Amino acid sequence: MxxxxxxxxxxxxxxxxxxxxxxxxxxxxxxxxxxxxxxxxxxxxxxxxxxxxxxxxxxxxxxxxxxxxxxxxxxxxxxxxxxxxxxxxxxxxxxxxxxxxxxxxxxxxxxxxxxxxxxxxxxxxxxxxxxCPIDPAVTHLLVADVRNSLPGKSQRPDMELSDREEEVLRLLCEGLSNTEIASALFLSESTVKYHLVRLGRKFQARDRLQLVITALRTGVIV
CATH class of the missing domain: 3.40.50.2300 (Response regulator)
Known part of the structure; x- marks a missing residue:
């Protein structure tokens, strides 16, 4: 075809x-x-x-x-x-x-x-x-750098995250790719993508790296 x-x-x-x-x-x-x-x-x-x-x-x-x-x-x-x-x-x-x-x-x-x-x-x-076409290892270094450079975290936003969303977000902030998150949580990649879309909407993040930075900056992930 x-x-x-x-x-x-x-x-x-x-x-x-x-x-x-x-x-x-x-x-x-x-x-x-x-x-x-x-x-x-x-x-x-x-x-x-x-x-x-x-x-x-x-x-x-x-x-x-x-x-x-x-x-x-x-x-x-x-x-x-x-x-x-x-x-x-x-x-x-x-x-x-x-x-x-x-x-x-x-x-x-x-x-x-x-x-x-x-x-x-x-x-x-x-x-x-x-x-976000950036190597996960570089993402990991970036996350560590952002964590260390923030002068202080603002108050945690008033939003509810499911246990699964928090797990996905935490692994994302550790620099894992979608495939690695899926393997760690015994999920399909499509399910991981679904959770990331929902998280992006909740945090009003344009993409996964902006989601990571926002999660760290607001203190949702420490």
Missing amino acids: SVNVAATRSIDVVIVDDEKFVRGALRTYLSQAPDVAVVAEGANGAEAVSLAHEHQPDVMLIDIQMPVMDGIAAIRRIVAELPDIRILVVTGHISDVYLKAALIAGASGYVVKDAEPERIVAAVRQVNAGD
Whole structure:
């Protein structure tokens, strides 16, 4: 049975990087995917904010260190003004500091520029679907860093979590993937995803990493 690709809505993408060569490479990678359409490109953070408002894409690929306005500031502006846009950081900086700053600003994923083309395309699809393309081991380091850096936790929000939701959330905060959570709790992956969706709604979190940060920041998970 053939699939009518034209009938499938494409993932509209904007690429923002101050290096023209990098923008060209990313555009080439993404243009080979039948479900992805690059609708615009920019060279700095200010252009990223402008293009976000002009095109309102599904996903934006944004570098961190750029002129005029850096990527972190641009991400913060875009997420605040257009929260439905998902941000994938594509950068050459493999740093816990940059990673944490990008995710707290509102990015939904973090990959390096020299990743395989298939990996970058897959990351765009994952971010668009609400997932976070970051290695679980890196997530674990991030969680530890966020825990240690918080000046203090606010009062625990007045919400009820089931025992199962607390178990899933705790394992998520330990850096486990959906597959690992399912194995640890003897659940199916679909059931884990169901609980994560419910938790995301309760915490008003855009994605799993924002859910982790919010759970730690509010003291629900200590």
